[in-house]
Amino acid sequence: MTKAIPAWVLLVAVAPAGAGVVVSDRLQHEVSLNPSGLVVIDNTAGNIEVTGGSDAKVVIRADRVIRADDGAALAEARQHVNRVVEGNDKTRVIRTLGPAVTPRWNAQVHYTVVVPRAANLKIVSTHTQRIRVAGLTGQVTVKSVHGPVVIDDVAGAVFVENINGDVILLAPRVMSANARLSSINGSIAVRTPPDAKFTWEAETVMGEARTAYTVRGGQFLTPTRFRGSVNSPAKVMLITETFGGNVLVMPHGAEESAARPVRSMIRQVIVPSPNPGVGPMMPALANRADVRLPLHQGRYRYETSIGNVHIDEIRGAARIVTGAGEVTLGAVYGHCDVVSYGGPLTLGDIVGPLAARTEAGNISVQRAREGGTIATGGGSILVQYSGGPIQLSSRGGDITLRQAMGAVTADTRSGDITVAFDRSLKTERMVAKTGKGNIMVTLPGRFGVDIDAEVITSDPTVNSIRSDFQGLSIQREQVGGKTRIRATGKINGGGERIELQAMEGGIYIALDAPRVSPMVPH
């Protein structure tokens, strides 16, 4: 049986001049629900509090609070923001309709709902200030963006996804169901009975996972994910995941100061890398700090599991490793070894040999005076000047070397390769391969090399080999439905070997001289 109780409590507050009006009104409603039915609450802004009751009904109290500039805006808000209850005895949906904010008004609806104790509950909210669920035995699912989510004495399975708010679980006396609690930027706190037995998985990238329990068989599955058994192995699973926050799992009544980081109780650290790339495995370090320095005298060494590094000048060799972060170095006077598990690298004047690798992101180098090795797992590479032999590798992205003074090796899975040799050079070796893209090599007028260039393409009218130099012989043949175009020969009498291979792209061997046709500006 459904019983509606219209109860309007109108509160009009005349705010100080310029602040408009604040109006609150209450709607109460009662609807029947099977004891194990489902209640869905979909609210945009406002608090939600749900408790378990003994009756087979849902009791809803919905307070709508509107802040408006004036009477007209208030009327508009009242018209647009509505509370509705839908469904049947098996499923009840409590929903707020309408926008929460407009330029002239904003509205919140605070729900206080009593549901049958065994009912299942699902809450979806975007801008809720606080969600609290207590005294249920059914399954609880909460999805929220802001504000803390508190789950108190819920015996059923619990699934919480929050983004910027904390998640707090106060477990019942007997833990018999799984719980998965996650937040992106918030922390997670769990209180369980001292004798509770469960398997605990904790992941935090930026924060720390701590507990006062004795954890058996604790180990890191990844550099950031820990698993262990609390008290003794059990089927009940507690998963706590956050990116930027901390995780705390404690017995009821225990002092927080008794908690220890799980890193201190691990049996061994396992750092698997399922798909190892050019970068290193992420360093399993507690250090997660950024570095910003104008100058460092002498040799510099820094490792962090996650963090950005920005140093204007290092007067010595540098060795920098970050699990994830941007690395920006203005000048390094010695050997430079930079590794990022993910993030762009921006390097200025590197006096010594350079080794720069990132698992993801672009790499930009102003001057690699002694050349070196530069690799990215995905991203573009731009080197303005290389004074020695250089190897450039990308698993997807363009490679550009504006001025090469030494041998060049460049390969990319998909991207253009553009290399220009310095005008003072007479000959130099080069190998360039792209899995999809063009290769453009600019040679000085007196550069002597043996050319072996190959294009494999399904569209030979578009992709071809072009050269500003005379003396290349070009052959075409059909290979597996594609056309292979090969140009070989000596330029300026020959010299070192230049090998170029472009799949589904063209090759252009250009003369380094002013052209009639302007090129795309660099």
Next chain:
Amino acid sequence: MSECHLMKESMPLLLTESLDRDRRELTHRHIETCARCADEWQACRETWALMGELPEVDVPARVREGFLAAAGLSDAQAAPSRSLVPFRRRRTVQWLAQAAAVVIVAGGAYFAGHRAAPVRVAPTAATIASVQPVPYSIAETLVLPASQINPQIEGSPDIQNVQFLDADGGRIGLSFDVTSRVTVTGKPSDRSMVQLLSYVLQNENSLAPSRSQAIEWVRQTYSDPEFADPEIANALARVLRSDQHEGVRIRAAETLRTLPAPVAAETREVLIEALKNDPNPAVRIKAVEALANLARTGGDFDLTTIDTLRLKAAQVDENLYVRAKAAELLSSIQPQ
């Protein structure tokens, strides 16, 4: 100097063996003694040979009728004069042949091209010993202001060998091959220029020497709020969504990141798709940065965006830097 000028005018006639004996002798002697004219003569010979290899392609009836109507000509009037050289189209460069079938930029370029005086010599054959591949077309070049071009591009004209130019006074230029070499110049905000750029950005085979560099040029020009245009943003979004070239996709996402939010707002869906599905981590990084730019400059987060970012930040097998960027962006959502 004036002698060289006269000799250059004689070259087409020399090429078709239409000069009288004395004039022909005089021209040959000059070419033998003048390096500049010798180069010019060599270029003429190569062009002539190249054009001789192109296949014949008929102009589509619709295009022909449209052009004749615009020019106020009947079919009979449009018949080629007997004094015209029957240029054979170049076989080896398919794009130019196809381009003959298309009126690009709605007749403006075509009309101007038609008005350019053809070489009026008798049609006789010429023999060329060898042909060197040339990097760019050396056909006749037309320079057209964008203001004289209809911004509507009909059909899918095959324009090739596109290059970008920075002209004086804040003007830009776009040079490409169609029936001839055409350069369109104008302000970045000219509708015709925007339409033309949008079109060529999505034409995978048209940009030389590098599509990535072309997109970089677009970034430098259109990141300025004064010139930013939704049409350009949408063209970049389509490149980001469908281009197979990873370097190009990185550039497209990078460029979208620099566009003002009101202009790039419609690209949000494509950015989300790239963040979710692009196999290249650099594209995903740029996509999340572009979404952050949209949010920072006034764009709202819809539920789809929030869900995508949440999943990305929590995705264990995603690159940690991408996760960190997604989490950072989520933290900027303000409660209402």
